[in-house]
Amino acid sequence: MRRALCPVETLYVGQRSRAVLSCEVRGALDAALLARAFDEVITEHPTLRSRIVPDGDGHAFELLGPQDRPALRVRSDVDTAHGDELNDPLPVGGPLVRATLASDPVGRRHLLVISVDHAVIDGHSAIALQNAVWDRYRALADGAPLAAPAERGWPAPISGLLPPADDTAVAEHLRRRLAEVQRDPVELLAYDGPRSGGRIEVRRLLLDADRTAALREFARSAGVSVHGLMGAALLSVARSRLGGDDPRVLGCLSPVDLRSRISPPVPPSEMVAAVATHLHALPVAANPDPLVLAGETTAHLRAAIARGEHFHDMRITPEVPKHPALQMATVIATNMGEVPGPRLPAGLDLVDVRLVPGREHYFPQAGRSPLMACVVSFDGRLAVELPHHTACFSAEFMRSFRDDLRSALLSLPTPRGLLT
Structure with a gap:
């Protein structure tokens, strides 16, 4: 079959x-x-x-x-x-x-x-x-009575479940997106690794439940999303690696979940890829105001979703191999939001749970690339996983990036000092 x-x-x-x-x-x-x-x-x-x-x-x-x-x-x-x-x-x-x-x-x-x-x-x-x-x-x-596992049929690809769209509108969306990335090409982070050998490693930032709750409360009070705060922090730390005093055009690539945005919704239990991507390129100052940057990041993504651009972004995804700049960003910030961890039987205690993205092909000879950050909160603890290949970004570079990201989040100017 x-x-x-x-x-x-x-x-x-x-x-x-x-x-x-x-x-x-x-x-x-x-x-x-x-x-x-x-x-x-x-x-x-x-x-x-x-x-x-x-x-x-x-x-x-x-x-x-x-x-x-x-x-x-x-x-x-x-x-x-x-x-x-x-x-x-x-x-x-x-x-x-x-x-x-x-x-x-x-x-x-x-x-x-x-x-x-x-x-x-x-x-x-x-x-x-x-x-x-x-x-x-x-x-x-637990010895619970269980029915034999039922085999499902092949899941339909999400691209085939999108709402109807006019071909002219899709072509215009592609034209506009290509014009944007040509007008505002984003800067990438330069590699500092040896360009050969190496392996995939991951640096991790983990907040406890109290700091995670405080971050969420601060985001609500400031009228921004946690994803916006995280994107702003990532862009700020990336900007600090570029030097100079003038603003630099950086890009944040955000996956957009389509499961809840199509009709009927597709549950997470359906084993199929269901994400589009949203690229936001913007000038970032040498010392940006974190709340202003978070507000810009939040508003840009929300407005794009309100206009239904996430559907068009999936429709033009097959154009990416011909036009890589459509998904070329300084940082890639995934965010699963707050999700439950595994439920275990009596006699087992949960110590930790993680989600880390990886891939097989890294290209140290390219000299620079986006930096990936996977953000997820299992059972109320926010984690940022920073996978990298040591032939590209060294362990020292990523450790420093992780530490500066933590400082950027914990030093947010909250009215009550919630995160410090």
Whole structure:
């Protein structure tokens, strides 16, 4: 059985991007039962039991045979498992999902890492997948009566569910967007790495529940979004790396979730990529006012969504390979918002949960690129994951960037000093 990839999904074949989810727990865990839970969850989703194959002039999802079906892998080195999985690709033609359980020798500390190709998921469905595996494991561990997993049909590509649009309007949107990126090309951050060797690493900024709640309260009181505050902080830190006193044109690329914006809505449990992208290029001063910058970032994105530009942005996505500037930004700021972490059975305690984007291809020879920041709040704690390849951005560069980002957020001029 096959299902052709739509033009938007086809872009991920070349990009080789993926989501890497991890969940650390402590307590008694039954690896065989977790393997069964994972198997039952992927049974329900044909895209998670597929591979990508050539199909005419394009590509298609093709169901894997029983011998190639993904199964839970088990290893013992908990401390290195996340980094190893982050650097282990999901090549074209192989399974689109991989699950690995690492447990310490005494069996009390465990890390489940799930890697999924972005051709079949976005951030919201990746989180839903991780939670579904733990939900199934909890039900099995509790002895709850469960129906056999029901196989679903192929999910429709989101690009085929968009509201109707006039071809002339789409062409005009593309013309306008191309004129914007040609008029205001954004600056990128220069690499400081050795340009060879290296591996994917990630620097992390984690706020506790109190500071996360304070940040949200401050955003509401200031009339901006948390995403706007985060985008402003990222742009400010990036601007500080460019030097000089004059404003510099920087860009912030924001994914826009389409699941709730189409009719009928598509739930996160549907394993399909459902995001468009919004690029905002603007002059950023050497020492910008954080609230003014956050206000500009918030207003620009909200206005674009109100005009329905996110639908047109998805429709013109197939033009990106010919016009890379359409998605060329100084910083890429994803934001999943506040989402629930996994619910575990009695006897297991949740230690940490993470979502880190990764990809297979980095190009240190390019000399510069956007910087990625994945923002998500699991169970009320905001985390910013900053993945990078050390042949491009060094560990020292990213550590400094992370520390300055933290300072930018915690030094926001709140009326009551909420974040300090």
